[in-house]
Structures are given as C-alpha cells and as structure tokens.
Amino acid sequence: xxxxxxxxxxxxxxxxxxxxxxxxxxxxxxxxxxxxxxxxxxxxxxxxxxxxxxxxxxxxxxxxxxxxxxxxxxxxxxxxxxxxxxxxxxxxxxxxxxxxxxxxxxxxxxxxxxxxxxxxxxxxxxxxxxxxxxxxxxxxxxxxxxxxxxxxxxxxxxxxxxxxxxxxxxxxxxxxxxxxxxxxxxxxxxxxxxxxxxxxxxxxxxxxxxxxxxxxxxxxxxxxxxxxxxxxxxxxxxxxxxxxxxxxxxxxxxxxxxxxxxxxxxxxxxxxxxxxxxxxxxxxxxxxxxxxxxxxxxxxxxxxxx
Numbered sequence: 001x002x003x004x005x006x007x008x009x010x011x012x013x014x015x016x017x018x019x020x021x022x023x024x025x026x027x028x029x030x031x032x033x034x035x036x037x038x039x040x041x042x043x044x045x046x047x048x049x050x051x052x053x054x055x056x057x058x059x060x061x062x063x064x065x066x067x068x069x070x071x072x073x074x075x076x077x078x079x080x081x082x083x084x085x086x087x088x089x090x091x092x093x094x095x096x097x098x099x100x101x102x103x104x105x106x107x108x109x110x111x112x113x114x115x116x117x118x119x120x121x122x123x124x125x126x127x128x129x130x131x132x133x134x135x136x137x138x139x140x141x142x143x144x145x146x147x148x149x150x151x152x153x154x155x156x157x158x159x160x161x162x163x164x165x166x167x168x169x170x171x172x173x174x175x176x177x178x179x180x181x182x183x184x185x186x187x188x189x190x191x192x193x194x195x196x197x198x199x200x201x202x203x204x205x206x207x208x209x210x211x212x213x214x215x216x217x218x219x220x221x222x223x224x225x226x227x228x229x230x231x232x233x234x235x236x237x238x239x240x241x242x243x244x245x246x247x248x249x250x251x252x253x254x255x256x257x258x259x260x261x262x263x264x265x266x267x268x269x270x271x272x273x274x275x276x277x278x279x280x281x282x283x284x285x286x287x288x289x290x291x292x293x294x295x296x297x298x299x300x301x302x303x304x305x306x
Contacts, residue, residue, distance in 0.1 A: 016057060020107070022048030023068040023075075030079045038129040041084040042115035045075050047094055050107040064104050074098075087112040088207040091143035092151055099145055106147045113140035113158075136160065137193070139211060155211060156196030162222050163190040163263075167229040188282065189232055190263040193218065197246070197256040205252055214246050214253075221245045235260050235292040243296040255297035262290040 024046045032039040049071070055061035078097060084090045094110040116138060120130040137160030145151040171183035195218065199205060221242040224230025232238045239258045246256055265282040 016054045020050045046111040086207040095145040111142045160193040168232045191260040194259040217245045257295040259293040
C-alpha cells in the first residue's frame with residue numbers, strides 16, 4: 001500500500017504571516033494613598049508583543065522569547081512605579097516599556113478595562129476610603145505601538161445597558177413575504193451599548209474629561225430632554241444621534257464606532273386571566289437579538305487632501 005505523503009512542510013516552503021503572544025486577564029487593584037484619603041483603580045490588563053524573529057516557531061529556538069510570566073510581572077511592577085492615574089496613560093506606559101526595554105520587540109498591544117468602583121457617599125459626604133461598585137458601563141482602552149512609530153490609542157465604553165419605555169418606534173421599513181412585524185410608533189427601546197473612539201494625534205489629552213463627556217453625551221442622546229425625551233425612529237438613528245453629539249462636543253476624537261445590541265420585549269397576553277395589558281407587563285426576549293453598528297469619522301479638509 002502506498003504511504004500517504006508527509007503533512008509536514010519544510011520551513012523554507014512556508015512563511016509566517018503574523019505572530020504575537022502575550023498574557024491575558026492580569027487582574028489587580030492599585031491603591032494610592034494621600035494621608036487618610038485613598039484612591040483606587042482595579043483593572044484587568046492584557047499585553048501582547050511581536051518579536052523581530054520567529055525562531056521559536058520555526059527553529060525551536062526560545063532565546064529571544066520573553067516569558068509571558070515576565071510580561072505579567074512587568075505590568076504589576078509598572079503599576080507600582082508609574083501608578084494608574086488613567087487607564088489610557090497606563091496602557092501607553094506598558095507599550096513604551098516594552099519598546100524601549102527590548103530591542104527585538106517590534107510591536108506591542110495593551111488592553112485595559114476598569115472595574116467601575118465609585119467613591120461611597122454618606123449624606124452627600126464622600127468617604128475617604130470606602131467604595132461601591134456601580135456597573136453603569138465599563139471603561140476600557142487599547143494602545144498599540146510599533147518600533148519607530150507613534151502609539152495609537154483607542155478608548156471606549158462597553159456593557160452599558162440603556163432603556164426607555166416610550167418615544168421609540170420603527171415604521172416605513174422594507175416589506176416582503178417574509179415580513180411579519182407590524183409598524184410600531186410606541187415601543188420600549190432597550191439596548192446594550194458598545195462605543196470606542198480614536199483620538200486626533202495631540203499631546204496633553206485629558207482622558208478623564210473626554211471619557212466623562214462621551215459618557216454624558218451617550219446618555220443625553222439616547223434619552224433626550226428629561227422632561228419629555230426625544231423620539232427615536234430606529235436604532236440606527238439613535239446610534240447616529242449619539243455619534244454626532246460626541247463629535248460635536250469632543251474635537252479630540254477623530255473617529256467613533258457605536259454598537260447597540262437590542263433587547264426586545266414582548267407584551268404578555270393577559271386576556272386568559274380576564275385582564276387587559278396596555279404594554280404594562282412585558283417579557284424580555286434574550287435571543288436572537290439584533291445588533292446595529294456604525295463607524296463615523298471626520299472628513300479631511302480640502303487642504304489636507306491636496
């Protein structure tokens with residue numbers, strides 16, 4: 001019987017198109033103490049690097065490989081040495097350390113997300129060292145840097161759950177034989193938001209101020225004025241409203257991506273109990289769910305294009 005051909009190709013017959021490795025889910029709490037008042041950042045960090053060779057893949061040579069345990073230890077040491085004033089600056093510190101400390105590292109990518117702790121207040125007085133976890137969206141960022149290149153930084157919000165019980169509809173959509181949903185002029189709009197943005201290349205960016213402005217803009221654009229709200233004709237237009245308000249308020253943002261994952265609600269039929277239900281009792285439909293994404297960027301000026 002003829003033997004099957006070997007499935008192993010010689011190294012010279014293939015090329016590595018991309019390779020990176022790193023450590024994921026590095027969790028830690030950083031406490032900064034100023035006399036009796038304490039400040040905290042609890043984060044989850046990931047760091048990945050690419051080397052200038054792939055000998056560990058092709059030639060069983062690990063001499064250039066920085067162990068992922070070392071990478072974890074570097075992140076923890078930087079937390080001590082640099083502190084974490086903002087997660088964005090800490091992500092940049094991580095990238096800078098690997099690029100400046102290891103001549104054979106050609107690319108670094110660091111991702112950080114922050115546990116949403118907020119200082120506890122009692123009768124309006126902020127506590128000096130007690131905090132409460134408030135899951136009103138998770139702040140995250142990602143920094144990338146290549147050797148001899150400028151760092152690229154993205155900030156964002158994820159897992160932010162929003163809901164309004166009226167001032168939302170969906171009508172005038174395309175219909176064919178598979179369409180079963182009716183027009184709606186008054187529905188519950190409930191969604192989980194994911195949002196990330198790219199910065200213009202600038203120095204001295206106030207990351208906290210920008211994140212707070214984006215966050216407040218998301219809530220305002222989604223809900224509308226507190227006394228009356230604002231009508232949403234579709235999830236898509238709500239996404240656009242959020243993006244336009246953010247770009248109008250934050251000139252440091254060049255590009256923004258927003259995703260709304262819809263949480264649909266069915267009105268419960270209570271007629272068999274002899275009860276009417278004027279959209280008062282509803283049941284959430286977890287799956288399948290709809291998702292709406294748009295990326296919006298500022299146009300380049302004519303001078304730049306020329």
